[in-house]
Amino acid sequence: xxxxxxxxxxxxxxxxxxxxxxxxxxxxxxxxxxxxxxxxxxxxxxxxxxxxxxxxxxxxxxxxxxxxxxxxxxxxxxxxxxxxxxxxxxxxxxxxxxxxxxxxxxxxxxxxxxxxxxxxx
Amino acid sequence: xxxxxxxxxxxxxxxxxxxxxxxxxxxxxxxxxxxxxxxxxxxxxxxxxxxxxxxxxxxxxxxxxxxxxxxxxxxxxxxxxxxxxxxxxxxxxxxxxxxxxxxxxxxxxxxxxxxxxxxxxxxxxxxxxxxxxxxxxxxxxxxxxxxxxxxxxxxxxxxxxxxxxxxxxxxxxxxxxxxxxxxxxxxxxxxxxxxxxxxxxxxxxxxxxxxxxxxxxxxxxxxxxxxxxxxxxxxxxxxxxxxxxxxxxxxxxxxxxxxxxxxxxxxxxxxxxxxxxxxxxxxxxxxxxxxxxxxxxxxxxxxxxxxxxxxxxxxxxxxxxxxxxxxxxxxxxxxxxxxxxxxxxxxxxxxxxxxxxxxxxxxxxxxxxxxxxxxxxxxxxxxxxxxxxxxxxxxxxxxxxxxxxxxxxxxxxxxxxxxxxxxxxxxxxxxxxxxxxxxxxxxxxxxxxxxxxxxxxxxxxxxxxxxxxxxxxxxxxxxxxxxxxxxxxxxxxxxxxxxxxxx
Numbered sequence: 001x002x003x004x005x006x007x008x009x010x011x012x013x014x015x016x017x018x019x020x021x022x023x024x025x026x027x028x029x030x031x032x033x034x035x036x037x038x039x040x041x042x043x044x045x046x047x048x049x050x051x052x053x054x055x056x057x058x059x060x061x062x063x064x065x066x067x068x069x070x071x072x073x074x075x076x077x078x079x080x081x082x083x084x085x086x087x088x089x090x091x092x093x094x095x096x097x098x099x100x101x102x103x104x105x106x107x108x109x110x111x112x113x114x115x116x117x118x119x120x121x
Numbered sequence: 122x123x124x125x126x127x128x129x130x131x132x133x134x135x136x137x138x139x140x141x142x143x144x145x146x147x148x149x150x151x152x153x154x155x156x157x158x159x160x161x162x163x164x165x166x167x168x169x170x171x172x173x174x175x176x177x178x179x180x181x182x183x184x185x186x187x188x189x190x191x192x193x194x195x196x197x198x199x200x201x202x203x204x205x206x207x208x209x210x211x212x213x214x215x216x217x218x219x220x221x222x223x224x225x226x227x228x229x230x231x232x233x234x235x236x237x238x239x240x241x242x243x244x245x246x247x248x249x250x251x252x253x254x255x256x257x258x259x260x261x262x263x264x265x266x267x268x269x270x271x272x273x274x275x276x277x278x279x280x281x282x283x284x285x286x287x288x289x290x291x292x293x294x295x296x297x298x299x300x301x302x303x304x305x306x307x308x309x310x311x312x313x314x315x316x317x318x319x320x321x322x323x324x325x326x327x328x329x330x331x332x333x334x335x336x337x338x339x340x341x342x343x344x345x346x347x348x349x350x351x352x353x354x355x356x357x358x359x360x361x362x363x364x365x366x367x368x369x370x371x372x373x374x375x376x377x378x379x380x381x382x383x384x385x386x387x388x389x390x391x392x393x394x395x396x397x398x399x400x401x402x403x404x405x406x407x408x409x410x411x412x413x414x415x416x417x418x419x420x421x422x423x424x425x426x427x428x429x430x431x432x433x434x435x436x437x438x439x440x441x442x443x444x445x446x447x448x449x450x451x452x453x454x455x456x457x458x459x460x461x462x463x464x465x466x467x468x469x470x471x472x473x474x475x476x477x478x479x480x481x482x483x484x485x486x487x488x489x490x491x492x493x494x495x496x497x498x499x500x501x502x503x504x505x506x507x508x509x510x511x512x513x514x515x516x517x518x519x520x521x522x523x524x525x526x527x528x529x530x531x532x533x534x535x536x537x538x539x540x541x542x543x544x545x546x547x548x549x550x551x552x553x554x555x556x557x558x559x560x561x562x563x564x565x566x567x568x569x570x571x572x573x574x575x576x577x578x579x580x581x582x583x584x585x586x587x588x589x590x591x592x593x594x595x596x597x598x599x600x601x602x603x604x605x606x607x608x609x610x611x612x613x614x615x616x617x618x619x620x621x622x623x624x
Contacts, residue, residue: 007580011577013307017304050550077520081515
């Protein structure tokens with residue numbers, strides 16, 4: 001950590017930790033003074049859609065390496081729009097194919113990013 | 122006189138750069154993208170610029186990419202009002218107050234003049250802001266050459282404290298976010314001794330947490346998860362927008378509001394920690410105070426649209442001043458542009474104008490052009506952009522998430538970063554739920570290394586005496602201002618508490 005004369009690598013983080021401790025104390029005192037009824041964190045099953053979104057996100061990251069960019073992206077859009085949001089099928093299919101094509105073109109050709117191809121390459 | 126002459130010369134060469142076909146194209150793309158993200162609620166300029174950070178190399182030279190990113194930032198100020206007026210949801214944070222009177226005007230069938238006035242006001246104020254930037258930045262940069270570590274520490278501290286306390290929500294929570302951001306910024310190699318800190322033995326963390334991954338996770342993915350809860354619905358007040366050009370009476374009513382808004386915006390934008398959001402709130406309060414008919418506010422007063430919409434544009438231009446002259450970003454969106462400069466290997470600071478005049482003057486000149494482009498995009502073509510509000514969020518959300526994923530992947534071509542971004546997304550979602558704003562945290566993350574280096578070097582100079590921050594004239598003044606600010610804040614908090622008994 002060093003001294004004030006020669007502040008070392010731990011000097012700044014340590015100072016921050018001290019300030020953070022005081023701020024946390026202030027927050028605790030503040031919340032004890034207010035006597036409000038705590039609102040439920042997720043009223044009326046509102047956790048459902050964010051959780052679904054996070055699950056689809058995780059699945060996307062996981063399957064990118066196996067199924068390749070084109071298929072995974074298309075599936076991601078279909079699953080999200082149908083599973084998380086429920087839209088008409090025709091819209092889902094058009095948008096999924098269209099968006100995948102546009103993204104593929106922009107990144108693969110215009111920006112020259114080698115997108116994952118999956119196990120069939 | 123020779124200095125003013127040098128400025129005109131610089132501006133002239135800047136126009137030469139900005140008028141090249143490539144730079145004009147990217148200024149236009151920036152203006153269009155800015156308008157679009159301004160209009161779309163749930164996607165702000167900070168998130169959009171963070172999406173484009175991994176691409177900034179591929180866009181081209183530093184000038185070109187900064188021209189485009191700047192266009193997104195001030196373009197969003199134009200677009201934001203459209204959603205506020207027509208849907209009563211702010212298109213982005215700096216247009217929150219525009220909802221109050223803008224939406225009332227739309228309900229009374231005066232959506233046209235409200236949209237028209239905010240576009241014209243934005244143009245006037247944006248241009249005034251850029252003129253200010255042109256003439257204030259060079260002398261300020263020269264002045265900043267005298268700044269040493271104590272001054273930089275005082276400036277960063279002032280900026281972070283002001284950004285938190287002037288913002289919305291609890292001050293304690295804001296400061297907690299700032300400290301967390303500073304701590305996150307200290308992960309990786311220590312900038313002075315090279316010691317490894319907080320890496321938990323993970324090799325991937327040695328270079329620190331990647332700014333782009335953090336920003337995209339917190340702002341992009343986190344925001345989407347948060348909005349998924351609410352099922353964002355956009356319902357337009359009117360289908361047809363007519364009479365965009367304000368009447369003579371509208372002009373007479375709002376001309377001073379535009380002028381006042383421009384100056385308020387400029388002075389707030391230039392402050393460390395200031396920015397477009399705060400300036401629009403201040404402008405609204407001022408307009409209400411000086412008006413002869415304050416009772417009309419909240420019922421569709423055109424000044425309540427013209428003032429704040431002007432202020433946020435002028436502030437957007439002015440907030441480039443601390444970035445380009447001191448190397449200190451004042452708000453989250455500017456912090457993204459700061460990161461973009463660093464990615465391109467350009468260190469913003471007092472030497473930028475003299476050492477890289479093409480970047481400074483090219484970007485400044487492009488802002489004059491960009492404002493003209495935006496006036497055209499937002500006045501005759503506003504009907505086209507309004508169609509965007511018909512696209513359901515259900516379709517936009519997965520597309521934005523995809524952009525984040527591919528963007529973050531493209532930095533190092535590894536899926537690992539997508540997971541990291543997802544984790545930050547979940548953290549960002551939870552932080553929003555407990556009303557901890559990620560904005561100050563991102564700003565602190567960027568300022569952290571500057572601040573740490575400054576405080577440690579200052580203490581080395583003074584042989585350990587913290588008095589060095591108070592005895593040097595410039596840093597002493599800044600610290601004095603900070604203390605004054607704290608005292609005033611405490612005073613007003615106590616006074617308000619007395620006013621409302623039982624709270």
